[in-house]
Amino acid sequence: MRSASAEPDTGTRARIRDAAVLRFAKSGFGASVRSIAAEAGVSPALVIHHFGSKDELHAACDEHVLAWIVETKRQNMGKAARGQLLEVLAQADDMAPLVGYVLRSLQAGGSVGRTFVEHMIDDAEQYTAEAVADGIVRPSRDERARVRYLVYSSLGALMLSVTMNPPEDPEDVNAAVRAFTDDLYLPMLEMFTEGFLTTRRMLDDYLLYVSDPPGTGGEAEDTDGTAA
Amino acid sequence: MRSASAEPDTGTRARIRDAAVLRFAKSGFGASVRSIAAEAGVSPALVIHHFGSKDELHAACDEHVLAWIVETKRQNMGKAARGQLLEVLAQADDMAPLVGYVLRSLQAGGSVGRTFVEHMIDDAEQYTAEAVADGIVRPSRDERARVRYLVYSSLGALMLSVTMNPPEDPEDVNAAVRAFTDDLYLPMLEMFTEGFLTTRRMLDDYLLYVSDPPGTGGEAEDTDGTAA
DNA sequence: GTCGCGGCTGAACGCGTGTTTAGTGTTGAA
DNA sequence: TTCAACACTAAACACGCGTTCAGCCGCGAC
Numbered sequence: 001m002r003s004a005s006a007e008p009d010t011g012t013r014a015r016i017r018d019a020a021v022l023r024f025a026k027s028g029f030g031a032s033v034r035s036i037a038a039e040a041g042v043s044p045a046l047v048i049h050h051f052g053s054k055d056e057l058h059a060a061c062d063e064h065v066l067a068w069i070v071e072t073k074r075q076n077m078g079k080a081a082r083g084q085l086l087e088v089l090a091q092a093d094d095m096a097p098l099v100g101y102v103l104r105s106l107q108a109g110g111s112v113g114r115t116f117v118e119h120m121i122d123d124a125e126q127y128t129a130e131a132v133a134d135g136i137v138r139p140s141r142d143e144r145a146r147v148r149y150l151v152y153s154s155l156g157a158l159m160l161s162v163t164m165n166p167p168e169d170p171e172d173v174n175a176a177v178r179a180f181t182d183d184l185y186l187p188m189l190e191m192f193t194e195g196f197l198t199t200r201r202m203l204d205d206y207l208l209y210v211s212d213p214p215g216t217g218g219e220a221e222d223t224d225g226t227a228a
Numbered sequence: 229m230r231s232a233s234a235e236p237d238t239g240t241r242a243r244i245r246d247a248a249v250l251r252f253a254k255s256g257f258g259a260s261v262r263s264i265a266a267e268a269g270v271s272p273a274l275v276i277h278h279f280g281s282k283d284e285l286h287a288a289c290d291e292h293v294l295a296w297i298v299e300t301k302r303q304n305m306g307k308a309a310r311g312q313l314l315e316v317l318a319q320a321d322d323m324a325p326l327v328g329y330v331l332r333s334l335q336a337g338g339s340v341g342r343t344f345v346e347h348m349i350d351d352a353e354q355y356t357a358e359a360v361a362d363g364i365v366r367p368s369r370d371e372r373a374r375v376r377y378l379v380y381s382s383l384g385a386l387m388l389s390v391t392m393n394p395p396e397d398p399e400d401v402n403a404a405v406r407a408f409t410d411d412l413y414l415p416m417l418e419m420f421t422e423g424f425l426t427t428r429r430m431l432d433d434y435l436l437y438v439s440d441p442p443g444t445g446g447e448a449e450d451t452d453g454t455a456a
Numbered sequence: 457g458t459c460g461c462g463g464c465t466g467a468a469c470g471c472g473t474g475t476t477t478a479g480t481g482t483t484g485a486a
Numbered sequence: 487t488t489c490a491a492c493a494c495t496a497a498a499c500a501c502g503c504g505t506t507c508a509g510c511c512g513c514g515a516c
Contacts, residue, residue: 149415156384187377195423
């Protein structure tokens, strides 16, 4: 039942799907079927006729955007390194609606956003492993946790920035992304290069704490820290 | 017309307002007036009777939560240092709905979220200035930008984490917050203490770039780096 | 008393939603 | 030509929404 390759990317159905992606990116997933139909230049009934329901249309959009993501990644393997995937994606200006769609899905906790984050984490883990091997990046006590922290931080910061300063014309998502990176590239680089704290005390204290938590004595203590 | 102190925090109106805050936190601002009325044990008409419209109810909730924030901050000046405001807020378990409300407002780009971020930035700027003066934190080339980066990163990461792993019972927002910090505290501390990169090259290159951008020669060039 | 008044409600209104239905025009095969 | 399948639409349906309206109840003032 995979319709990914069975159907062409032209024709009315694809036009409706693209209009839906655009409208969802612009107005969120609450956008009405009627507005999507208007954008595609068809009747609302035809939208339902082709996709069955709004939810299935949403799912079709998710699938389409996801396929686009993996394709773009495949073509930009090298450039996408060091977690700059989003910036690479945003460079192709005509792809801006898809970036907006991803951000909407991130915001709504949709499946596209979820798998997008997972992809980014998996990729970043691979890239940082290479960078550590090359001596460019310091090793971590928990590589997976660090990668998750980095992805959540950068993606979350971007998301928050776009939410707080939404572009007037939603076509300009990439402009917003660029403004974000322009603003925060220096402090990020500073943090990455020089760190933030001058003393190791907090880190050492924490390491001591997790390796030998308070209340030691051999009793089976659960991991919940409510008693602390 | 300030109703903050003119009206008591008991009575039907306050009960409706609290129910609305809870409902908004649980289901987002799309929650229906009817569901709020049901939660408060009154008729939908009474909600409108007291607040005029759903938008005005939303505004009243914003005002209430905002007042609660500044009050909590006032009481926890010391503890709230080092950007741990949200954790402090989440400690009082009965206040969980309000934390959820803030997260919803952050997600929706509402006024509460916006001023909350501004407050956090202002506070963090003050705290980091003190910490720099005390020699605990390294100075930055652009303190304001660094503070914005830190707030956006940490808040965005938290937001993303909660969005991707929503608590089953929305009462457990603080549990989700705690799970988030438990997971990512080590990598954050690592990053803050030891940094990420082993070499200064990227930072130095960037600093060289911004102080002497390519295409020098005196012509008035805009700041857009599309040519790069 | 009985009046007024404010808290409060059930029922409805108008609207926008997703979806269905009945029917149009077109196109290609038999 | 005739039939069937197809893309497509106008109109309506059922429903949930925010909101309004008319009126009920209980309580303090006169």
